[in-house]
Amino acid sequence: MTVLSTKSIMERLFHEDPLKRLVITPIIRHEAQIAHGSIDLRLGTEFIITKRTKYHLLDPMQEDIESQIEQYQDKIYIGYKGKLILQPRQFVLGSTLEYIRLPNDLLGYVIGRSSWGRVGLIIATATMVGPGFAGSLTLELVNLGEADLALYPGTRIAQLVLHTLDQEDTGYISKPESKYIGAVGPEFSKIYADKEWKLLR
Secondary structure, three states: EEEOOOOHHHHHHHHOOOOOEEEOOOOOOHHHHEEEEEEEEEEEOOOEOOOOOOOOOOOOOOOOHHHHHHEEEEEOOOOOOOEEEEEOOOOOEEEEEEEOOOOEEEEEEEEEEEHOOOOEEOOOOEEEEEOOOEEEEEEEEOOOOOOOOOEEEOEEEEEEEEEOOOOOOHHHHHHOOOOOOOOOOOOOOOOHOOHHHHHOO
């Protein structure tokens, strides 16, 4: 695999072949968001927060796990002039403001921006973006620092690094069971949809 350079990223964004084109929208200023072989991604306006006292155990083997997850978490909206306060060791799901579509010969990794990491913010624990993915990326936000962190929708919070594959992979397009394809904001966990639970039960 080869990491795409800044020049290659720009070429993919304007590729004449729609099947080879990389889609990332909206990009406000290319020169501010695309540099050093990566694309800066901004924080969206929807969040899923955890109700800390609702459940002591989430067990995917339980038949009602889907409703437990939805009762365990709340989805909230914070506008562009608002802020989310992330407390130490608090876990919140957010998403990128940008909608992304990868062609079938590209694979991506989401990494945190160093400036945020230095104050304790982790932005993703599931970092791979598969070929053919389309949607907003979910960010798993955790504050590992000792002070509250103020997060503002619209600010650059993560980076996307792209790799070429040695051959095309039909990826999400060939997998109708893909659980998060097409999301435009953070989604509740769908771990209950994994096929092995039926077998294990």
